[in-house]
Every structure is written in C-alpha cells, then in structure tokens.
Amino acid sequence: MNIKPTARLPLVRSYDQFCSLAKTLDVIGERWTMLVLRELMLRGPSRYTDLRDGLPGIATNLLADRLRDLEQAGLVEREEAPPPIATTLYRLTTRGEELRPAIVELARWGMAFMPEAPEDDSFRGHWLVFPVELYLADQAPDQPPVTVQVQAGDEPMVIETVDGRLRTRRGRVEHPDLLLSGMPKLVLGVVTGMLAFDAAVGRGLHYEGDPATLKRLQPPSVRLKASAGPRL
Amino acid sequence: MNIKPTARLPLVRSYDQFCSLAKTLDVIGERWTMLVLRELMLRGPSRYTDLRDGLPGIATNLLADRLRDLEQAGLVEREEAPPPIATTLYRLTTRGEELRPAIVELARWGMAFMPEAPEDDSFRGHWLVFPVELYLADQAPDQPPVTVQVQAGDEPMVIETVDGRLRTRRGRVEHPDLLLSGMPKLVLGVVTGMLAFDAAVGRGLHYEGDPATLKRLQPPSVRLKASAGPRL
DNA sequence: CAGCATCCGCTTTGATACTG
DNA sequence: CAGTATCAAAGCGGATGCTG
DSSP states (O other): OOOOOOOOOOOOOOOOBSOHHHHHHHHHOSTTHHHHHHHHHHHOSEEHHHHHHHSTTOOHHHHHHHHHHHHHHTSEEEEEOOTTTOSEEEEEOHHHHTTHHHHHHHHHHHGGGGGGOOTTOBOOGGGGHHHHHHHOOOSOTTSOOOEEEEESSSSEEEEEEETTEEEEEESOOSSOSEEEESOHHHHHHHHHTSSOHHHHHHTTOEEEEOTTHHHHHSOHHHHHHHHHSOOO | OOEEEOSSSOEEEOOOBSOHHHHHHHHHOSTTHHHHHHHHHHHOSBOHHHHHHHSTTOOHHHHHHHHHHHHHHTSEEEEEOOTTTOSEEEEEOHHHHTTHHHHHHHHHHHGGGGGGOOTTOBOOGGGGHHHHHHHOOOSOTTSOOOEEEEESSSSEEEEEEETTEEEEEESOOSSOSEEEESOHHHHHHHHHTSSOHHHHHHTTOEEEEOTTHHHHHSOHHHHHHHHHSOOO
16 A cells, blocks of 8 residues: 655644744744754854754754755755765855844843853854854954964864954864863853953963953953953 | 753753853743743733733733743743732833844844735734834934824824834824825835835725825835835 | 654643633 | 633654665
8 A cells, every 4th residue: 555655744833923023933933943043154054964963952853854944944955065075065045144133133142141051051162153253353453363272162163363354163273372271151251251361260261372362352341241240 | 951940840941052042042932932022022011911912823821831931031020010900011121121132133034024924814003013113214303293193903003203213102193194004914015115105005005194204204225125125 | 874754752832611 | 801721732852763
C-alpha cells in the first residue's frame, strides 16, 4: 500500500491580526527562530552543522523545520556550494538582513540581564559580536589601528579597527595590542565597560598587553557605566 | 535544557545561553507575550477585559498567564484602582517601556506584509498608533494644528498635531480637517502613503474634508512610496 | 560525517466552561 | 469583570534512524 506521505503542510500558526507586529511574529515569532537569525547575522553564510553548534540546546529536527520555514518566508536562502566546500550553505536574504536593527534592539534590551546570568549558561565566542556593535566604536580613527584578541569560550575572536570602523571576527592575530581571556562574563564586562578592568582582573580575568587599548574603543558615556552601572 | 522554577509552580523555559538576545527571548519570547506588550504600549494602563478585547484570538487563561509572567519579570505592574474605577489596571513599568524601540522596529519590518494581509484579519482601531509613529510627523509645526478623524474598525481614532508632535488617541473630534472611513487596509494605506489617495477612494475609501491634510503629516520620502511602493 | 526525518513522552496552547 | 478549571490538540525536546 503506497500512500503518499502527506508533505508536511507549512501550516504556520498565524495571529490573524491586521497589525504589522503580529505579521512579524507570524514569521519569526516561534521558538528558536530569532536565534537562528542571530546565528546567520553573526556568522554569515553557515553550514547546517555550524548553525547547530551555535544553537546549543536546539533539537536537530527543529533546526531543520525553522530553516525550511525561514526559506519559505523568504528570509533565508540555501546555496549548494560547489567543491571544495561541497555542502549546503544557509544565508540571509536581503529581507532577512533587514531584520538586523530589530534584533539588535532586542539584544540591547537584554544586556541588562547579563550580569545576573547563571554561570553555567552555554557560550560561543561569536556571540560577542552584538555587544561589540552596541557598545564599542573607534574613538580615534586617526591613530594606528589596534587589535584585541579575545578568548572567552571555545572560539578565539579578534576585535580590530578597520578604516575607523570596528570588525569582530573569529580567529587569531599575531601580536594583539591587548589579549583578554577568562570567563565570558568577565570578558563581556570589560569589553562593554559594565565591569571595571581592575575588578575583572581581581575576579580572574587574564590579560596581556595594554589595557588602555579598550579606552580607544569605548565611548565616554560607556566608560561612565563601569563605575555606576550594575556589576557583572 | 534546564527548567527553572520561578515563584510558585509556573515554569519558565530558558534557552540557557549567555547571549543578551536569548535573555530577552527568555522573558518576552513566548507566544502572545509581545502582543500583550503592544496592547499596553498602545493603550496605556488597561483593564483585563480591554486587553482581551485588544488581543482577538487569545485564550483567557493565556492572557492571565502572560500577565503573571510579565509582572514577575518586572515589565508589568498591577494597580488596584480605587473607586470610581474600582478595578485592577495593568501598566508597563519603566523596564517594560524600554522595550518600545525594539517592538517598534519589529513592527516596522512587518509593515511590508500589510498590503497582502487577508481581508478577514481582525482589527482594532488603536493598532494604527504604531504606523502613525512610524510614517507620520508634522511637516509644518508653524501652521495651525490639524486633526484627522479615522474610522477603520470598531473604535474611532483621532490623529492630531500637538505642539509640533503627533498624537493618536481613541475618540472623536468635532470638526476634523479630514475624516477617513473604510476598510482598515485602505485607511492604513492612505495614512502611511503606501496607497495613493485616489486609488483608495476608487476602492471604497470614504472621506470628508481636505485630503491635503495628509500631506501636512507625511514626510516627502513617504509620499514617494505612494506611487512606487507595493499596492495595498 | 552532514543533513535531515521519524518516533515518543512531555509541555504548551486553544477553546470552552465555570466561578467569585 | 476578572479571572480559574478542564481537556484535547499542537508543539517541543531528546533519541534514534536513514541516506548520500
């Protein structure tokens, strides 16, 4: 008996409200969906396995479901990369990339929770990209470029000035002006300025090089928060 | 994935990721939660029944759950209003109000879906407040104030200039400079400039008064979209 | 191994009924 | 008016199976 297996209907649940927020949530409101978008925004075009690694806790079938839904909605497109990659890459479309301001605003609001986050939360180094976008900017574009090597979780990350702008990428650099390593909460704290450098060192942050490199990257208003804001 | 007990028995599912977006979604990522916040942002302090009316489709137990969770998270507080109101009011705390930029950005992104929304979507007049915030501004604050009476769904709404700023509120005004009434999609279309006024009239929009009143409120860049943008 | 699909126990949601 | 109670259905999380 050969009954056609009913192809999973894309029966996405809708709020059925004539409201643009409701329409947005119809598309990206399900569990895990915005975190999938985060991964694609932070990592760029990614393989399935890398996405799964960047989403600790997700069930693999859910990741497949979300990618299919996002593709159907036009936010994600798959690219069959030719050899030597020879794998499927998932990338944001223009429409998906247009969600970045909204996602960044949500991430900004959530920064207030970071100081009180449990110590056993999972962490990936590239999650530092949003905080860097939110809290850092090159304050002296005329000076020679600087690089900060960060080792917080699994992946080493580099924060570097490029043409007066900041770039955060995975990898290592030969002779960074400053190297930071330690628990994610300490590294995030000193990078954002929410935690004073001395206090972080006292709590176990390791560093090499010139701590003043951070001041080059932190706007004055941010540095103020190190003393007044919540303690990481 | 851990399940954390909050106060009594309600369990809040957490992503357990040291990422501020994940922390945000731990708090407001469940189904209906952001729409509850929308209602509180658009209507101000509200009674339970009014919230339920502004959230067509929500189950009453879910509304109660969400309000409890939001209160616990510190985004919403309840106020026992004394007579003559003699009821409990729900209102956003400062922390909850700080989510407005993020919610507005999500709503902005979703505007692109409005032209193709089903005709039988539910609608409430005060849902026009976000679009007005996003698309309109007083272009001639020196001129005498203007008022637009809008009748799109159940509740009549007024858009009025106040000290060079725009205010949208429920209610009626005596002699508006312009009165618009008709299907939500048509009214939204002409208000945002996504739909040319003549086209809207041709499709059933009713109006009284001076259509040029809208130009007073629409930035030039918005008016351009009326001819080039997608048709509502 | 990458990239899913399937199965199963559990949780959340949705619709309705009911109560102070 | 402002919720709680109940229960079926859908969604989720975890494990495992299949295919190139």
